[in-house]
Amino acid sequence: MKITTFVLGLLSNNTYIVENEEDKTCFVVDPSTESNKLTDYIDGNSLKLEGILLTHGHFDHIGGVALLKEKYGAKIYMHKMDIDFIDNPLDFGRRYRRFDVDETVEDGDEIALCGKIIKVLHTPGHSQGGVCYICDNVIFCGDTVFKDSYGRYDLRGGDFATLLNSIKKLCDIQGDYILLCGHGPSTTLAYERVNNEIF
Secondary structure, eight states: OEEEEEEETTTTEEEEEEEETTTTEEEEEOOOSOOHHHHHHHHHTTOEEEEEEOSOOOHHHHTTHHHHHHHHOOEEEEEGGGTHHHHSOOSSSOOOOOOOOSEEEOTTOEEEETTEEEEEEEOOSSSTTOEEEEETTEEEEETSEETTEEOOOSSTTOOHHHHHHHHHHHHTSSSOOEEEESBSOOEEHHHHHHHOTTO
16 A cells, blocks of 8 residues: 655645555545646556545545546545535635535445555544544544644534544554544654643
8 A cells, every 4th residue: 555645735735645556546535625736646657546535524625526526536435424514615715616425434434445445433523524544554534633733623513522532532443553644744643642732
């Protein structure tokens, strides 16, 4: 599994392309904005885009979905509780082309993509439909947790106590995992268990 990070958009979001180098398939996590960097990488490496995984519905994580769907026809996965953000985005003056979600996800779901089984962990608090995706030894955690920090809880659908419970839920997973966050550097579960200020 090869993971390539693209820092895109006004809020410097991390967008991830995850590829199976054997069969040349890939999926994208949180395409933040319509960007030729993503399509050039996919086309330049002759990849087949199988899926688009959305950790939550905030505009800076879904702004590039429509372009990828239009160009590649990949399935879009998102928790049902955040679908309302597509038509009623946070009022920050940002606009993007709308899209329809192909499959809604729930806590405990398993998604088969690119020869991998990806487990869904519902982690509300930053938004009601926030999720993390667990793939091998990596967790794509969106804006639930950051290195030494955590996501905002003052936006629509956010709640501090709920977010705290979600991060505890993450940290209760046995073993160590790499955390690939929606913004900023990566971290690990082992590090956050000891150092995250939310505790």
